[in-house]
Amino acid sequence: MKRVELVQLGVGHVGRAVAQIVLEERKRWQERFGIDISYRAVADTSGALWGEDLLPQAIRLKESGGRLSELGAEPTEEVLGAAPGPGAVRVLVDAAAGEGTYDIDLLGVRGGSSLVLCNKGPISGSTARYEELVGGGPERLRYEATVGAGVPVLSTIEALQASGDDILEIQASPSGTLGFIMSGVEEGRPFSEVVREAAELHYTEPDPRDDLSGLDVARKALILARKIGRRLEPEEVPYESLVPEELQGVSVDEFMERLSEFDGAFAARLSAVRPGYVLRYLARIPKEGPVEVGLREVPATGCFGSRNGVENVFNFRTRRYSDVTLTISGPGAGPERTASGVVCDLLDLARRAAERNGG
Numbered sequence: 001m002k003r004v005e006l007v008q009l010g011v012g013h014v015g016r017a018v019a020q021i022v023l024e025e026r027k028r029w030q031e032r033f034g035i036d037i038s039y040r041a042v043a044d045t046s047g048a049l050w051g052e053d054l055l056p057q058a059i060r061l062k063e064s065g066g067r068l069s070e071l072g073a074e075p076t077e078e079v080l081g082a083a084p085g086p087g088a089v090r091v092l093v094d095a096a097a098g099e100g101t102y103d104i105d106l107l108g109v110r111g112g113s114s115l116v117l118c119n120k121g122p123i124s125g126s127t128a129r130y131e132e133l134v135g136g137g138p139e140r141l142r143y144e145a146t147v148g149a150g151v152p153v154l155s156t157i158e159a160l161q162a163s164g165d166d167i168l169e170i171q172a173s174p175s176g177t178l179g180f181i182m183s184g185v186e187e188g189r190p191f192s193e194v195v196r197e198a199a200e201l202h203y204t205e206p207d208p209r210d211d212l213s214g215l216d217v218a219r220k221a222l223i224l225a226r227k228i229g230r231r232l233e234p235e236e237v238p239y240e241s242l243v244p245e246e247l248q249g250v251s252v253d254e255f256m257e258r259l260s261e262f263d264g265a266f267a268a269r270l271s272a273v274r275p276g277y278v279l280r281y282l283a284r285i286p287k288e289g290p291v292e293v294g295l296r297e298v299p300a301t302g303c304f305g306s307r308n309g310v311e312n313v314f315n316f317r318t319r320r321y322s323d324v325t326l327t328i329s330g331p332g333a334g335p336e337r338t339a340s341g342v343v344c345d346l347l348d349l350a351r352r353a354a355e356r357n358g359g
Helices: 013-033 055-063 076-081 102-110 127-134 154-162 176-186 191-200 215-227 252-271 335-356
Strands: 002-009 035-044 047-050 088-094 114-117 167-173 277-286 292-299 311-318 326-331
Touching (some): 002 013, 002 076, 002 102, 002 335, 013 035, 013 055, 013 335, 035 335, 047 076, 076 102, 088 102, 088 335, 102 127, 114 335, 154 167, 154 215, 154 326, 167 215, 176 191, 176 252, 176 311, 215 292
Antiparallel strands (some): 035 047, 167 311
16 A cells, blocks of 8 residues: 655645545545555644644634644644655645745655645746746646646646647636626626625635736736746736726725725726627737736637636647647636645645655
């Protein structure tokens, strides 16, 4: 039996969904793959808890808004600094939010851990930081969920490149959150009402402005651009914000309370769209030239305009798919869907790590 120790950063909605899948499915993985996955630790920004025994208690605490330090958490660096148990390999899963976990992720990679990311922050910073983190190669790092949640976007790019194809351009509607919001307002509902519903369904980040600002899509565009070989800095990917300027610096509660003040302005923008067209928040990533991120008018019957709800669409134009593009689509929002992408990467890396160590 191949033993895999799991250290997980982040016990939010996605992190808890990952833990639930692991605990429910690992017996089947033992039988099918010969892999025994157990939790070595879970961590949030306040520290890490050792061992699997405290996992249920940690999950309940995080559901109620608590911090792991209330259960006696220790520095996460100490967990990663300790060697895995006898015969075990370690996989680090970063399901946190923001760039604050970069140093911990890098520490884990340097210490021999494999790394699974659904947190975009660590690989959407400077090129130097990105290259340092991904230097171990795909055998030690997977980050499918950073772009398509559970939709196999990055693996499709890898397959095309491995076959010798050349990706010329990617056009994408890569935010299930913004897709849900745009579909809702096109039905005639107020912008603020749809945003509130998206937040209640956990389609948005804890601060919905992280989605509405366009930063989330810009980070995905940067990750895609780097995946096809471009060396870009974050500031080279400008993006259009849907957050009213007056609400950019207020608290989350005030933002949600006052957003209805701007429903009229958003409705006016929708009414200005040409007949037969709809607005979609898109990213365009060419092999050469500027990356574009923002609202675009698209034909209502086209591959982007005809999709509703949280469905993401990724359109690939390649040397072999030049006259007819290759299109991948699927739901791109929701903790369980994102967690599914994380778990697929986890299983892939767990099997690779175990094989490297003679499992």
